[in-house]
Amino acid sequence: MFKKILVANRGEIALRVIRAAHELGVQAVAVYSEADRLAPHVMAADEAYLIGPAPSAQSYLRADVLIEVAKKSGAEAIHPGYGFLSERAPFIQAVRDAGLVFIGPSPDAVTAMGDKTAARSRMIDAGVPVVPGTAQALVDAAEARRVAGEIGYPVLLKAAAGGGGKGMRIVASEAEIEKAFDAAGNEAQAAFGDRSVYIEKYLEGPRHIEIQLLADRHGNTLHLGERECSIQRRHQKLIEEAPSAVLTPEERAAMGAMAVAAARAVNYEGAGTVECLYQNGEFYFLEMNTRIQVEHPVTELVTGVDLVQWQIRIAAGEALPFTQDDVRWRGHAIECRITSEDPANSFLPSTGRIRNLVVPSGPGVRWDGGITPGFEVGLSYDPMLAKLIVHAPTRIEAIERMKRALLELRVEGVDTAVPFHLRVMDEPDFRAGTIDIKYLDTHADLLATEPDEALLRAAALAAALLEEERRNQRAVPRVQAGSASASGAAGGGAWRGRAGGWRGR
CATH class of the missing domain: 3.30.1490.20 (ATP-grasp fold, A domain)
Incomplete structure (x- = not known):
């Protein structure tokens, strides 16, 4: 296993990878732009390095700087998260040429699946159905x-x-x-x-269903079932769930076998996802995402498999200790993307400073967030602030749990997609599972401009009760192991955090 890895990303996915590394006993190095000096992923890392101004082209997309920081910090491997350089074959090759390990597939596999026409040709040759x-x-x-x-x-x-x-x-x-x-x-x-x-x-009204894969370098490739990603706006996913409300066990097995065949056709290694269109019992290969997906938590919750940890383990040379027959699916999980967008105004981006944040909790609730009070939300990056995920024994119970969690969530300072998600959770077709990629085209009322006053009152009450409880908890004196100040990041451009305290460089 690695001793130290660099996380070449930001926000909630960087924090997610850092946590996975720490649970494996691996130190994590963060990178940050000038806009992210006080971001949670920076605070959670063992070390953090300033890599440039806010624009991603001058920071998170600087492959040369990322590799230089990895070598300087003593990291043995680089985890790309998703977005940015995660699917750039030249970056992967540069990482390898520098004597480092890329936590993900080979540049050849990324190239093969990155060119959509070449991927279609390969899939046809492999006997995989395509549109x-x-x-x-x-x-x-x-x-x-x-x-x-x-x-x-x-x-x-x-x-x-x-x-x-x-x-x-x-x-x-x-x-x-x-x-x-x-x-x-x-x-x-x-x-x-x-x-x-x-x-x-162009298929009229299919469902968008994707299959999660894991493949090691020892010849083991398996699938972990499907995710339903049909609720989209302008081809961007908004709500995901696992499993799909419509697939039969036989269809799941057939789609899983197809996805495994697709991965093997390009000698895939790591975690990846085959995206499909499904309609009237027929399914077609759409594309393969050669990275971890935003919606990976719903698969983790229904299978109990930590996908990010297994990305790291596979890159370190470990073999999968379980087979396809060992994979089991339990209950139902739903994820809502919490974005800084105004759903009442065509989902236009919203900017500002997070004044207050109340995060939902309780049974079956998971918060993958990249914000804290005081965090400045700008226009330099993707508007996704966090992901709210729930798990329950049945789909209806999961929907009700998500409603409860959304009502507890409070993000002050920017507009978010929370009101939209609340409306979807109560919409009859969604609750019945009768959805497809044209769902929002046929349910335009979900993008209503007028807020639901009853929901707003309930949300305000729930948030107030939670905040009161947390104030009471903060009033209890505690002993702190140590403290940290952001001044270290501004000084030498790097700092050492966690147990070692802060050390400017």
């Missing part, structure tokens, strides 16, 4: 028009070099194809530096 479309990038709009006519409208134009909804256009008729082709290419160029797009049949 009808092209396996190569389109030459021009004329080719797009020809292929669309063959497979039938509507079709979907998609960026070959990336995902997340960038470079994606739904085309309903031939009259729209040329304009959509240009728009998708321009957006793909801006997002990924590559304007290549391909085309596939």
Whole structure:
């Protein structure tokens, strides 16, 4: 096992990785931009290093600086989290060339799955079902028009070099194809530096279901079941759950076997996710994410498997000690992404200083957060502040638990998506599990501009009671093992935290 790793990320995922490392007895090195000096992941780490100004291009995307800090700190490996450099094959190769271990798949596997058209070709060769479309990038709009006519409208134009909804256009008729082709290419160029797009049949109202994988370097590859990720806005996931409300055990086994075959086709190692479209009992490979997913906690809660710890263990050379037959699923888990966005105003980003934060707790409640009171929320990074996850014996019990937890949650200083999540938890179709990727298109009332006064009153009461209880707890004198001040980070650009106290460098 490693003695020390560097976490090349920020926010809640950096804190999540640091905690996993500490539970394995591994020291964790954090990096931070000037905007994140007082972020929770910085405070939780054993060491932290300033790597640049707030813009990610000058800090978290500086591969050379990250590798330099890893070597300077004595870290043996780098965990990328998700986003930023997590799926950049050149970064992975640079980490390896520096004599360090990348906690994740090989650059070849990332390259194979990162190019969506190449991935489609590989999956077809491996016998994995894919949505009808092209396996190569389109030459021009004329080719797009020809292929669309063959497979039938509507079709979907998609960026070959990336995902997340960038470079994606739904085309309903031939009259729209040329304009959509240009728009998708321009957006793909801006997002990924590559304007290549391909085309596939657009399925009307499928479910978005993904399969979690683990693979070690000893030839063991298995799946940990599915996650339902159908509630999306502009191709961005908002609520995830495990298991899906509709899959039968036979369908789960078939989709799991397909995902394992996809991973083996690229000699995958580590934790990864195969995303699928599911409709009327049929499923199709969509893409593979070669990293840990934002929604990984719901799988952890229903399987009892710590995915982040196993990322680290696998990278250190350990073999999985369990087989596919050992994997069991218990209960139901739901995750709500707590973002600094205003759902009543087209989910526009909200900025400001967190004045007060009351985090829900109690049975079956998990908070993966990257904020504290006083934290400044800006526009430099993704708006996700935290993830609220619950686990309960049944799906309905999980929904009720999530409602209770959302009502306890209090984030003052910025607008958040909490009111939206509360409305979804009470919506009849969601409660019945009859959802698909067009859910918000057919439930526009969930994006209501008027707040639910009853919910607001209940939330205020719950938060006030919790705050009163915590004030009473803080009034009890305690003995502290040590204290820390942020001044160390501003001085020498690095500090040593946890048991060692602060030491400026």
